[in-house]
Amino acid sequence: MLDWLSRNVRIFILAFFLALAVWVSAVTAADPDETRPYPNPVSIEIVGQDPGLVITNAYTRQIEVVLRAPQSVWRQLTSEKNSVRAVVDISNLSSGSHQVQIQVQVSNQPVRIMSTSLASLELVLEQLLTKTMPVEINIIGTPAIGYQAQEMQLSSTEVVVSGPQSIIQRVQKIGASLDISGVRQDVDTEVNLSVLDESNLPIDGLNLTPANIQVTVPVVQQGGYRDLAVKVVVSGRVANGYRLTSILVNPPVVTVFSSDIALINSLPGYVETTQLDLTNVSADIETRLALNLPEGVSLLGDQNVLVQVGISAIEGSLTITDRPVTVNGLSPGLAGTVSPLTVDLYLSGPLPVLDTLITTEVLVSVDATGLVAGTYQLTPSVTIMVVGIRVETILPGTVEVIIGKSTPTPKP
Template sequence: MKVLRWLAKNFGTLLTAFILAIIVWVSAVIASDPNEEHVLDRPVPIEIIGQDPSLQIMGDVTRNVTLVLRARASVWTTLNKDQHTVTAKVDLSNLGPGEHTVPVQVQITPHLVRQISQDPQQLTLTLDSIASQVFPVNLVVTGNPPVGYQAQTPLVDPIEVTVTGPESQISKLKQLRLSMDITNANQTLIRDEIPLLLDANGQAVSGLTISPESVTVTQPITLLGGYRYVIVRAVSAGQVATGYRVTNIFVTPVGVVVFSSNPELVNNLPGYVETQPIDLAGKEDDFETLLDLNLPTGISVVGDSKVLVQVSIATIETSLAISLPVEVIGLAPGLSASSAPAIVNVILSGPVPVLNTLGPTDVRVVVDLTGYDVGTFQFIPQVNILPERVQKVSILPAMVEVTITITPTPTQTSTPTGTAAPAQTPLPTGTP
């Protein structure tokens, strides 16, 4: 009874203390984890749901929503990184063709997160029915083949394609056009092309797909009667200089069209025509020349009657082994040097004419002793070659041993000298 009376007497005080404790606890929690208001760092993608498969959204529609949220500081990291915490969607259920304005619905998973604002609040979009229609393919051929050739009727496969897309776009479509330029075409052309979808003004219509995606166009190109395409064969005469060889002969053009009023003449050709002989006598370098074709009587060339012939000439490479003394350079005064071995073998490679004319001073094997004093050293000899296009292949041995010594001073030998006896003067002889 006393306890009950005490509680009844102090109930107000106890309730006040309890409320104050809760306020203090809430204040402490808020102080340690305050609410913050920010723009969500990441854009939230808008999910389209409920769209009728037979309808298509026309034009560009905003696909993201920007949000301003209020939440505790500890929650913001999760909101910014986890894409599942905040989502947005637009429901197109039961909507038919036409323009519609629909709300953007935002869902926030974490509790105690308040949405302050969003942009956009709603989307305005247009739905159009998807349709398919078959259209013929219109081929436009421009240009003409060269003289002697003719273009036959082109083939288009398939001749019709199915166009799929919004009805409003298909209603604008008037033709599917393919273009092929056959200017200077001298052989049948086969190409896979994607038709252009054009309206009545020749402008492209977008937002449509075609099936199949491409069309194969075959444009036959054939020769007229009396005309024939033949290969040009280069004919040479003479020999290049000794030690040289022909590496290649290029002819431009590689083939020509010939004509005869008598078709039998061109039909009897072996498939090629020859040039006038190319003079190779004594040639050492690449050269080019214009040559006439050697044509049978009654046959002429359509166009230029000359061809450009380019001849590539190279030297014949070989190798040569020679023995050379090791020369010492850069030796300080008062010193002498000897090499072991004193003679090395050098293998050279280069054009035959150059190697055949090598002189004794054209190739040297040297060892540079600049800065070296008395002692024994190993060196890799240096091969100095004067003629161009000659290269060192190897040197045997690859290293030499050089011994540097002090040059001995020569000693002078003294010659003994004596006193010369005076010459005797002959006595005069008397005259009897």
């Protein structure tokens, strides 16, 4: 028996490998391998980073991967999220520049990684520093005349700045600017803080906690000063057919002063202008008016105010009937007949203009340019020799035009 086995062992081994080859061939034929790029870019994952270190250089965030796998595995790879990962392990790395291998991991098997668009990453690690610094707010401008800013209040007087050591070493101050020019009331606003270097230029790449703070600047009115609304005094009636549409004054509020505080406090909340006469006015007015101030009270700044008065015509409507329609643009040798011969017009516009409109200043025509003999439905157009009048409706909206050969005028 042993002799028989020893004589046939090579035959058994050969038969085994032949069977294995047949099996592999059958499996490969049923589920053939394919080599192709993974359809989506693979994001690079940084793992094992020391919390006391920070990456300071720019690096590639995604790579392309070419895989070889059976068709069944490809179906799984393309249907599942995160089936292919690109991992960069920086465990145990210290500060400095490092070339780190990119490890491509595939969750489904069997898969062979044929190539990647990038094999390794260069990463620069720096020590992460944290520093507490005071907040400096730069106040720009001053309040309106007669007002004074009080001591500023901050929701936080210190902030924590963190980032790479090389950038932290450049930081000189943390601050922001706040403009209070011309204000008449308390300023309460949120400002975004900036990290600045010794040249007062902003520095990027750092984290601030908090990144913004609330700033409050109390503003109080000084004694002897008072703000008063400006009231424009008008008289007379605008021209017939016109109406007053608006009265604007600039500035709408003025500041007055008196050494007699009791006098200032006794004033009403407004001050009147000198009288503006609008009798028979038919156009907009822009003028400067003085203010009527009691004796002992003076006006700060400009001694008069700008007043703008809007005047517009009252709108109305007008109907013109039986305006004849003419045919324009006929080619030589052709004549046109219109039916109906006349149309009715409904016009609108300023009443003073409508009241003086003459019927002959309204012309109605149809354009027959380029038309040959035949029958046409054309839309009339209206020409009004006066500006400001609108055509609302033409009745009828279209007219029939019959174009034919013109009849020669008989000679006497």
